[in-house]
Amino acid sequence: MPRTILHIDMDCFYAAIEERDDPSLRGKPVGVGGRSLRGVLTTANYEARKFGCHSAMPVFKAVEKCPHLVLVPVRFDVYHEDSRRIRAIFARFTDLIEPLSLDEAFLDVSALRTDGRVIAREIRHQIEEETQLTASAGIAPNKMLAKIASDWEKPNGQFAIAPEDISDFVKTLPVKKIPGVGRKMLEKLSPLGVVTCGDLQQFERFDLARRFGKWGSELYDLCRGKDERLVQSHRERKSVSKETTFRENLTSLEALDAAYRPLFEGLRESLSGRLGERRIKSLVVKLKFADFETTTAERAGSELDKQVFVELLAEGWQRGQGRGVRLLGLGVKFAAQEEKTQLEFGL
Ligand code: TTP
Numbered sequence: 001m002p003r004t005i006l007h008i009d010m011d012c013f014y015a016a017i018e019e020r021d022d023p024s025l026r027g028k029p030v031g032v033g034g035r036s037l038r039g040v041l042t043t044a045n046y047e048a049r050k051f052g053c054h055s056a057m058p059v060f061k062a063v064e065k066c067p068h069l070v071l072v073p074v075r076f077d078v079y080h081e082d083s084r085r086i087r088a089i090f091a092r093f094t095d096l097i098e099p100l101s102l103d104e105a106f107l108d109v110s111a112l113r114t115d116g117r118v119i120a121r122e123i124r125h126q127i128e129e130e131t132q133l134t135a136s137a138g139i140a141p142n143k144m145l146a147k148i149a150s151d152w153e154k155p156n157g158q159f160a161i162a163p164e165d166i167s168d169f170v171k172t173l174p175v176k177k178i179p180g181v182g183r184k185m186l187e188k189l190s191p192l193g194v195v196t197c198g199d200l201q202q203f204e205r206f207d208l209a210r211r212f213g214k215w216g217s218e219l220y221d222l223c224r225g226k227d228e229r230l231v232q233s234h235r236e237r238k239s240v241s242k243e244t245t246f247r248e249n250l251t252s253l254e255a256l257d258a259a260y261r262p263l264f265e266g267l268r269e270s271l272s273g274r275l276g277e278r279r280i281k282s283l284v285v286k287l288k289f290a291d292f293e294t295t296t297a298e299r300a301g302s303e304l305d306k307q308v309f310v311e312l313l314a315e316g317w318q319r320g321q322g323r324g325v326r327l328l329g330l331g332v333k334f335a336a337q338e339e340k341t342q343l344e345f346g347l
């Protein structure tokens, strides 16, 4: 059974929000992000894009291109709130939602067994009703094609690629439309005479792998419109912890002190991988007493600190007033993750 994947992308997201909230901006070229000429635009509305203004363009350059450009400061809290409302609308249709940024997401709606075009239209309708913002949608059997399709009828439109149309669609599709094929890749492909996915299809898989490594092998599939990647809905992890239940209750602070060390090492190991990139907000010690009552001692902190855990341990132990301890846990809580674009632009 082919899957039904939607890619939903808001139109001129930040700029559209600013226009909605300040109708006097409508019809004028608007750039969001310039507090000074040294800044960069986070986005430009369509009037400003006609002049060649675009995201990530330095403000001074944008003003050169479009002297009448109206610059408005960013209001991330508002964009976050609209993003939250949009995601809540997605959640009415499926749990399989993979947000890519504040304003775009993949949805796997295969389980609804309904024409993806109908679902996309309904989602876009609800978004417009509830936020007064427009979205565009791509509907396809996989992520790559859905993402490409959402751009096809932008703004405020949608485009579907049916399984039987894929091979014709990709034949003439410029390779630069494949997400991940950027300027550097194009510089390597154009000397080989590759402009379209059809051109790229002339190469054997081993040849592409030899030239471009693993990415080359992936391209072999992508240029045929093949993409098996799943829509990954990952709930953001809020914390990580290690705990252990003792065979016999521990009855002294010294015993606890010895017991926490392997947990500390375990925690350190958990944080040595990808989770280690997350910002730590606080450190937590959890104790379960002989009578099953649980207590947690927590302190703000940004890194694993043995001394802090030792102190939290003592604090928790004291609350037990001599009760034996059957379970000990050590953990950290993470700060909520920032959106990527926000970090990239340091605004
Ligand atoms: P995009 O979806 O790339 O752009 P857009 O929604 O403004 O316009 P389009 O109609 O073409 O989809 O990005 C979404 C928002 O993310 C955008 O409004 C502002 C922010 N952003 C940045 O801050 N920096 C960037 O470089 C880009 C591309 C986007």
Ligand code: MG
Pocket: 009, 010, 011, 012, 013, 103, 104
């Ligand atoms: Mg967008």
